[in-house]
Amino acid sequence: MAGAGEDGERRIGVAMDYSDSSKKALDWAIDNLLRRGDTLVVLHVLHHGGEEAQNTLWAKSGSPPIPLSEFREPKVMQHYGVKPDAEVLDAIDTAARQKELKVVAKLYWGDAREKLCDAVEELKIDTLVMGSRGLGPIQRILLGSVTNYVLSNASCPVTVVKGK
Template identity: 25%
Template structure:
């Protein structure tokens, strides 16, 4: 009896930017195969809820933290629903996954957990100095993932 071939697991990192939207589009048109398990992954950034000067930092206002968290969760949920519909227009059925923490680390960890065969990400095209100073999610993924990475550069 022949061994059953495992379906590819492809993580597509999205954040709502034109760069990640381009990566999703490129994946759908050039990489996706019928039996792929495609997973849209986004990272929820709660750090803005604790930014100095943000309303949630005001003493005596604990509800503001809860509201800030809920706002970020809704934003990511809306994004995933929108991009799920966009993928379906290309004939790609996707699962969605929200993770928290540092985006690069969370994506690499999810790729390992899901035994991904491919990570697809966009690239903002930061210069060497800006990338060194600010960091880059795609750069982090490239250098820390044991999963092959496809970086789609959009001009």
């Protein structure tokens, strides 16, 4: 199958920070990209983690892959420093059932630009979908753009879903 990993399944990554733009990116991926049997990899990059030991232990590799059954559990996600979003969980849950998706989440700590590109390599992501915050030209110059960096440096196709 074209665009599939070595084992025949496609791995679709979605960068998720629970912003409106990342939720739109998830919805777009579910509606337009994900097919029956694909693996959806929900990628979170946190600036800091809940526990320093986790940050040290997983600073380079990120968390272990978290299956959907654990991703749904508020206590598990709070352990990692992530506040679950019911809207996102419902969308993922529904898509997983309807399209028979495998779903895993992976958390990273640090610079989102570098960590998203690392995730693409490490997890053998076939394509990455991410939202655009819609920064103006001045903000983009001052703050830098995660989207621009990932577009230029990721080793897979990247789809950017605009907020409006």
